[in-house]
Amino acid sequence: MQIQGFHHVAIIASDYLRAKKFYTELLGAQIIAETYRAERDSYKLDLAFADGSRIELFSFPTPPLRVTRPEACGLRHLAFKVADIECAVAYLSHNGVTSEPIRYDELTGRRFTFFNDPDGLPLELYETTEPVVGTGA
Structure with a gap:
């Protein structure tokens, strides 16, 4: 397989x-x-x-509620690929969706952030463009 x-x-x-x-x-x-x-x-x-x-x-x-603790066993989050994370975060904010501050993935140097869907499911934006050398990433 x-x-x-x-x-x-x-x-x-x-x-x-x-x-x-x-x-x-x-x-x-x-x-x-x-x-x-x-x-x-x-x-x-x-x-x-x-x-x-x-x-x-x-x-x-009547679906039952799911355990919501951040480190509960099971699927942790769903990540969406974006080319420009700052643009994507601004779009979400303009539409009333709050996201966490943008962070850097210490292993890849790529930027990411989290936000929630209407049921509080954790969603991630993960920037797919190559990190710029010298950004501290």
Whole structure:
């Protein structure tokens, strides 16, 4: 077996319409398909980004809360690639989304920051451009 990469990440939202708006209108994901599953009273929204990465966004009538401690076992966060982190942070701020201060990854020298989706899920912006030599990175 040779894994080729990730196909998608699945997210269950507490408020489907709010999450749909966040991921499509704010983060720019394109809708591939939207399916209502009557037997489960649930929506499944297939979303894609420019590089082909995908999110499956689900709704369920009363999903249980997830443990939110930052170091709880399990998926820690979802990281999005951006070319210009300062521009991306300014865009989020302009749209009412608060992010942490931009930091440097001590291993790669690349810049990153964290913000949350409407349900408080931790999301990361990770700058993919090469670090500039002499920036202290």
